[in-house]
Amino acid sequence: MDQRIYDHAEVLVDWSARVEEGDNVVVRVDEGAHDLAVAVAEKLGERGANYLTTYVSDEVQSAFVRSHDGDFDQDPDFETEMLERADSVLSLRAKRNTAAKAAIPGEKRSAYRKSRSGIREVRMDSDWVSTIHPTRALAQQAGMDYREYQDFVYDAVLRDWEALADQMANMKDLLDEGSEVRIVKEDTDLTMSIEGRTAVNSAASVAYDSHNLPSGEVFTAPENPEGEVYFDVPMTHNGERIQGVHLTFEEGAVVDWSAETGEQALTDILETDEGAKRLGELGIGMNRGINRFTDSILFDEKMGDTIHLAVGRAYSSCLPEGEEGNESAVHVDMITDMSDDSRMEIDGEVVQRNGTFRWEDGFEE
Known part of the structure; x- marks a missing residue:
């Protein structure tokens, strides 16, 4: 695996999130972020932290929101309780399809977003950090060759x-x-x-x-x-x-x-x-x-x-x-x-x- 992925994980865990021994860490893993998730899990293990991974997918979310009647549950307790117990929430963003949510009607999108406002506030009360792992879809969106896009991402992330x-x-x-x-x-x-x-x-x-x-x-x-x-x-x-x-x-x-x-x-x-x-x-x-x-x-x-x-x-x-x-x-x-x-x-x-x-x-x- 590219050494820069391990370097990225180290910056995320040590500099960005300041994870300490015994911390409860939720790792939200996008569809294309598997390699970064592996590197992050290794770093969390080295720190002696506790971790829980959740799967994040725009395509999955789109299927749920489009098929729902639009009367969304306001801040489901099971998700709120998980985030309330987290010291850190790390979001590893890595889209495989940047247009996966395009088919969601605007009114349903707004209703779903409003229903999750409390969850969003609970997450933001933690030491949350969001980062990005390069994927071919993101490279295409950026108008770059995949290798060129990888260099671009790591030049931005791995800084002094x-x-x-x-x-x-x-x-x-x-x-x-x-x-x-x-x-x-x-x-x-x-x-x-x-x-x-x-x-x-x-x-x-x-x-x-x-x-x-x-x-x-x-x-x-x-x-x-x-x-x-x-x-x-x-x-x-x-x-x-x-x-x-x-x-x-x-x-x-x-x-x-x-x-x-x-x-x-x-x-x-x-x-x-x-x-x-x-x-x-x-x-x-x-x-x-x-x-x-x-x-x-x-x-x-x-x-x-x-x-x-x-x-x-x-x-x-x-x-x-x-x-x-x-x-x-x-x-x-x-x-x-x-x-x-x-x-x-x-x-x-x-x-x-x-x-x-x-x-x-x-x-x-």
């Missing part, structure tokens, strides 16, 4: 995370001290408040309150967005392609929207519930090891030349104690490319221009 965390601390400090962010580029002029928020230095470890591997972003929970924003980076959501998204915000909520491709899928997202029309996240990509778009949000949103905004649920880690942020059954990230003729300001000061941060070589005032 401690050094990157130190670099990203610059952006965290700016966001923590700032009050307002403005994003400006073609078809985009959006302002939002970050007053009193705490940014997360997402360095691919629960020790940094970061839960994705790879990571490499700094994010916070904005509120009261005003203006318009254009997302030019394509995405696949629940098996449906969405591209060229334009959102208009007034008084903190989306009041108008369009998409060049997948407009009905976008509408389904925004009409999930009231919170789906409000922002839950502002994220700034800072992982220079990711150098191309691959139609995978896990990678694309981390690119150093991008900013992403998520409609829906806000992360409590960014909020003052006792304050409830935006609530929704969805959290859907959309990305805009900041590499050309663009800028991001914090309290009127340009901190990123044309994809370059002010502490990097080549930054232009």
Whole structure:
């Protein structure tokens, strides 16, 4: 087996999840993640942890949701109890068919997602980490040869995370001290408040309150967005392609929207519930090891030349104690490319221009 798979498992267990002896670990294994699951199980055994694997399949889920009458059980106790006893939940994502959920009707998809909101919150109360194992389907989605895609994934995952965390601390400090962010580029002029928020230095470890591997972003929970924003980076959501998204915000909520491709899928997202029309996240990509778009949000949103905004649920880690942020059954990230003729300001000061941060070589005032 490729040595990089064992290296990936080691980063996941040691750096990302910080698994300790005696921890109860649930490992959610996607259809194509068998090899990574074997390597992870070996590492968990070395740590003296307890483990339970569950099988995850978009095709299986699609069959269940499509055949169901739509009145889904709210948070089945057996799954909730399992997750409540877990110290860590590791999700090994490895799709064999990126369009396996495409045939699920939008209303059933929304109903199923809402029914699992409590399960999602229980899982997120654990030291959860989600990672990705390269498959041929994901390589095809990314427009790459399989070997090329493997190299791409491991270049993003097997990094000096401690050094990157130190670099990203610059952006965290700016966001923590700032009050307002403005994003400006073609078809985009959006302002939002970050007053009193705490940014997360997402360095691919629960020790940094970061839960994705790879990571490499700094994010916070904005509120009261005003203006318009254009997302030019394509995405696949629940098996449906969405591209060229334009959102208009007034008084903190989306009041108008369009998409060049997948407009009905976008509408389904925004009409999930009231919170789906409000922002839950502002994220700034800072992982220079990711150098191309691959139609995978896990990678694309981390690119150093991008900013992403998520409609829906806000992360409590960014909020003052006792304050409830935006609530929704969805959290859907959309990305805009900041590499050309663009800028991001914090309290009127340009901190990123044309994809370059002010502490990097080549930054232009």
